[in-house]
Amino acid sequence: MAINGDRRTRGWRRWTAAALATAMTASVAVLLGSAAAGTAAAQPQPVNIDPFYSAPDGFEAADPGSILRSRPVQLAVLTVLPVHIRAWQLLYRTTDLFGQPTVAATTVAIPEGANTSHGRPLVSHQFFYDSTSPNCAPSYILQQGGGLPALEGIHSTAEYLELAASISQGYAINIPDYEGLHGHLAVAKEPGYMILDSVRAAEAFEPLGLDGANTPVALWGYSGGGMGSGWAAEMQPTYAPELNIKGIAMGAPVSDVESLLHVNGSMFASLIGVGIASLRNAYPKFAEATERYLTPEGKAVMDRTADQCLVRNVLNLMFTDYQRLLTIPIADFLALPEVKEVFDSTVLGDNPPTAPTMVYQGVYDEAVPWYTNDRLVRRWCDGGTSVYYKRDHLSEHLTLTTLGMADAFNWIKSRFVPGAPDPVGCRTENVVTMLANLDALATQTEISLNATFGALGWPIGPQER
Numbered sequence: 036m037a038i039n040g041d042r043r044t045r046g047w048r049r050w051t052a053a054a055l056a057t058a059m060t061a062s063v064a065v066l067l068g069s070a071a072a073g074t075a076a077a078q079p080q081p082v083n084i085d086p087f088y089s090a091p092d093g094f095e096a097a098d099p100g101s102i103l104r105s106r107p108v109q110l111a112v113l114t115v116l117p118v119h120i121r122a123w124q125l126l127y128r129t130t131d132l133f134g135q136p137t138v139a140a141t142t143v144a145i146p147e148g149a150n151t152s153h154g155r156p157l158v159s160h161q162f163f164y165d166s167t168s169p170n171c172a173p174s175y176i177l178q179q180g181g182g183l184p185a186l187e188g189i190h191s192t193a194e195y196l197e198l199a200a201s202i203s204q205g206y207a208i209n210i211p212d213y214e215g216l217h218g219h220l221a222v223a224k225e226p227g228y229m230i231l232d233s234v235r236a237a238e239a240f241e242p243l244g245l246d247g248a249n250t251p252v253a254l255w256g257y258s259g260g261g262m263g264s265g266w267a268a269e270m271q272p273t274y275a276p277e278l279n280i281k282g283i284a285m286g287a288p289v290s291d292v293e294s295l296l297h298v299n300g301s302m303f304a305s306l307i308g309v310g311i312a313s314l315r316n317a318y319p320k321f322a323e324a325t326e327r328y329l330t331p332e333g334k335a336v337m338d339r340t341a342d343q344c345l346v347r348n349v350l351n352l353m354f355t356d357y358q359r360l361l362t363i364p365i366a367d368f369l370a371l372p373e374v375k376e377v378f379d380s381t382v383l384g385d386n387p388p389t390a391p392t393m394v395y396q397g398v399y400d401e402a403v404p405w406y407t408n409d410r411l412v413r414r415w416c417d418g419g420t421s422v423y424y425k426r427d428h429l430s431e432h433l434t435l436t437t438l439g440m441a442d443a444f445n446w447i448k449s450r451f452v453p454g455a456p457d458p459v460g461c462r463t464e465n466v467v468t469m470l471a472n473l474d475a476l477a478t479q480t481e482i483s484l485n486a487t488f489g490a491l492g493w494p495i496g497p498q499e500r
Contacts, residue, residue: 079108079181082169087126088140088216095136097128099228100235100275103138110144111179112195112490119494120144120202124174127236131215132225132317140174141211141233143243146202146496151244156281156451158201159209159234161226161256161263162194163436164345167218167312171344173210182344193436197255199486200444200478205497206451207245209237213263218341220313221292223380226263227270230254234278253447254283257436258403261288265411268388280390282450284443287396287403287435290383290411293369294404303402303432305340305352312341314381320373328368333360384411387418391458393446395425395439395469402432416461423458429468441478442469 082088091103103126110122122144131137145151162173173194176182201208211233213226234252238245256264268283289295292314295306315322315337329337336355340348358365368374392415396408405426412424423446430438449455469475489495 077180079175079178082140082172082175082212082216087124088138090126090138094128094138099129100232100239101128102236102239103127105240108142108177109179110142110177111181114176114179114181116490117179117492118489119147119492120489120496121147121149121242123240123242125233125236125240127232129215129232130225130228132219132222137215139212139215139229139233140172141209141236142174142177143207143209143237143240144198144202145207145243146205146498147494148498148500149205149207149244149496150499151242154244154246154250155205155207156251156253157207157209157234157237157243157245158447159211159230159237159252159254159267160194160197160201161213161230161254161260161267162210163257163259163261164214165220165259165306165309166214166344166348167220167309167316167341168344169212169214169216169218171218172212172214174212176344177210193257193440194260195490196437196482196486197440197444199489199495200440200482202489202496203481203485204448205499207237207243209233213267214313217316218313219317220259221262221289221310221381222313222317224266224270225317227266227268228274230263230267231271231275231278235275238278248277249279251279251281251451253281253450255443255447256284256288257286257439258432259289261285262290262383264288265290265383268390268392269383269386272386272389282391282393282447283388284393284447285395286439286443287400287432288383288394288408288411289403291407292381293378294407295402296365296369297404298402299358299365300354300356301401302353303349304355304357305345305348306402307357308336308340308352308355309345309348311357312337314377316341318373318377321377324368324371324373328362330360330362333357336360384414387415387420389420391421391423391450393423393425393443395427395435395443397427397430397432397435398465399428399430400432400435412461412463420461421458422461424461424463425469426463426465427467427469428465435469439469441475441482442472444482445474445478 105125110118129139164171213229238250254264264285265288315325398405
């Protein structure tokens with residue numbers, strides 16, 4: 036669906052302002068990094084080259100969540116500024132979308148001065164890395180020297196704020212590569228398996244000092260990370276019932292992949308390309324149908340999209356009209372049985388979670404339609420899930436990730452209070468902005484200060500040792 040010129044202009048201005056601000060942040064970080072980084076760690080290798088990610092022989096016999104190998108890593112802001120926390124990567128056994136054994140990686144960390152003689156809560160952060168290329172995975176771009184600071188690591192800045200929030204409270208953090216080794220972004224079930232198994236692996240990793248399956252756990256993700264968190268929420272009661280999931284916070288989750296087609300021709304048009312590239316990569320029948328009806332230009336665009344990270348795809352695919360990349364009308368393409376079956380399978384809502392959930396959504400979100408998450412919340416509530424739903428009437432997609440962060444984190448902290456009762460029932464709040472209360476403002480200030488000092492070399496979180 037094309038958009039009018041006024042909307043293009045407004046969208047372009049918003050994107051330009053956001054991109055300029057982020058680019059300026061990146062430039063400052065690079066300059067600071069050259070002075071603060073000191074002796075750089077060994078240059079990380081991309082996922083498709085690094086032997087760490089290779090499945091060892093016989094891994095299939097291991098239980099889901101079993102750690103296959105581990106190593107310490109140095110995390111960095113924008114891949115340049117080293118962060119003083121203790122971090123490791125874990126390769127673990129998990130399950131793919133067809134129910135077969137596979138492997139995935141996760142990054143885990145605790146405060147540098149953490150006393151591991153006692154347990155602590157674990158927050159699993161699902162990044163919106165939104166790319167079919169495995170070399171855009173968090174385990175790579177979070178490392179000092181991983182990716183390209185000017186592009187590949189730039190969108191992790193907002194996510195770093197969330198990590199700083201969790202670490203500052205003394206929590207352990209878990210950052211799974213929930214798209215696996217093959218960049219399966221928009222698929223059904225698999226992200227849930229990989230997220231839940233990453234939590235199992237983190238709980239079993241002795242250096243974190245966690246309390247095994249008794250560890251209080253929260254899942255948190257925005258946009259594509261919200262979609263992954265949603266799959267974990269739905270799969271957990273049957274796939275990993277032993278996990279002590281205290282709460283799940285999801286911002287603007289992509290709960291219906293086909294609904295993203297409304298951004299065709301807009302500044303968010305890259306979402307369509309990345310989604311199709313992912314589904315084409317994951318489902319053989321979907322790939323065959325797509326190949327039949329893509330133009331030569333369309334095939335080239337999909338191939339290029341599959342090899343690039345989020346920012347490059349956003350810039351390259353902005354305002355793309357995908358109709359010109361197909362030889363049949365889009366409606367006819369969506370009606371193909373091989374295509375319809377896949378899109379239908381990627382809709383969240385069929386398996387209501389048992390853990391308390393917070394969903395937050397911008398009413399004027401130009402990427403993820405508000406009505407899809409109204410519907411998701413309604414279906415989960417009808418199925419017995421306790422859902423706290425906040426609808427923000429000021430933010431759109433690019434701004435809610437930051438403006439909704441403090442409020443969501445305050446909710447997560449409330450779920451970790453010992454003895455706090457589980458919420459019962461569903462509640463919807465319409466607010467002007469999620470940042471418009473004193474608690475959220477105070478938390479956002481605290482998060483920003485911790486993140487800033489952490490990027491400049493101070494340890495984040497309680498120093499207990």
